[in-house]
Amino acid sequence: MFSSRGLWPAARGMAGVYYDDPNAVAEAKLRSHAGILVGDDFVMPEDMEDLTITPGKVAVMTFKGSYSGLKAGYDYLYGEWLPQSGEEPRDAPAMEIYLNDPSDTAAEDLLTEVCLPLK
Secondary structure, X not given: OOOOOOOHHHOOEEEEEEOOOOOOOOHHHOOEEEEEEOOOOXXXXXXXXXXXXXXXXXXXXXXXXXXXXXXXXXXXXXXXHHHHHOOOEOOOOEEEEEOOOOOOOOHHXXXXXXXXXXX
């Protein structure tokens, strides 16, 4: 829909929002949203879903490599960094912001910001 309507000039990037811990929830029951980041001035068409991300403090880890390796990044962020940081996670979903495009970037050069909401 976004492409067919010529809306890409309004895009500020691509993102994924992840509501569940894949180590604790069966794969078939994992919940997520994939979307296109737009500004506050974007007029959302009625047949598209507008998902607003609650602002607040976040830890941001930049992961370099194939999307298939992101689990290792999450394991580090939640399993090593978070317990040592003195921070606490906020009751909000994690988000990935994709900084480049897999259609023209080698898998090992992909950059993804993993955003962990904090209290």
